[in-house]
Amino acid sequence: xxxxxxxxxxxxxxxxxxxxxxxxxxxxxxxxxxxxxxxxxxxxxxxxxxxxxxxxxxxxxxxxxxxxxxxxxxxxxxxxxxxxxxxxxxxxxxxxxxxxxxxxxxxxxxxxxxxxxxxxxxxxxxxxxxxxxxxxxxxxxxxxxxxxxxxxxxxxxxxxxxxxxxxxxxxxxxx
Numbered sequence: 126x127x128x129x130x131x132x133x134x135x136x137x138x139x140x141x142x143x144x145x146x147x148x149x150x151x152x153x154x155x156x157x158x159x160x161x162x163x164x165x166x167x168x169x170x171x172x173x174x175x176x177x178x179x180x181x182x183x184x185x186x187x188x189x190x191x192x193x194x195x196x197x198x199x200x201x202x203x204x205x206x207x208x209x210x211x212x213x214x215x216x217x218x219x220x221x222x223x224x225x226x227x228x229x230x231x232x233x234x235x236x237x238x239x240x241x242x243x244x245x246x247x248x249x250x251x252x253x254x255x256x257x258x259x260x261x262x263x264x265x266x267x268x269x270x271x272x273x274x275x276x277x278x279x280x281x282x283x284x285x286x287x288x289x290x291x292x293x294x295x296x297x298x299x300x
Contacts, residue, residue, distance in 0.1 A: 250286040253282055257275075257276045
């Protein structure tokens, strides 16, 4: 039986603790020796009562609870295929809802808002520069010394906005 457990763990790529592996190997060897000496004696029939008598509180502290949990696990495992089938049917029918909860996203979202705001300010600044250049080139609107006041005002506002963007970038330390 122990050899079967060892082989099943090996087949299913389950790693057993080293101490348990050594114990199983030792018991398998002992079982083989006992089987050659006396084929009708099983090593587990001798070992289990001995372990229960010697160390019941150390090895099986809550043996009744353990048995109860194993029975509950068995009941749950029996209903697992049916529950999985119901879940897959509801997913296929489109009745499944997924609720996601994002944690610790406030700082990245804040950084994203800052980046978008800077980008919007830069686009507004560049459009003011282009618009002011067009106004000055066509020479329309009110003039002082034959220079359009609207064009110059646009350049001044664009310069202030550009300076504001530059200062905020330099303050953040991320160029």
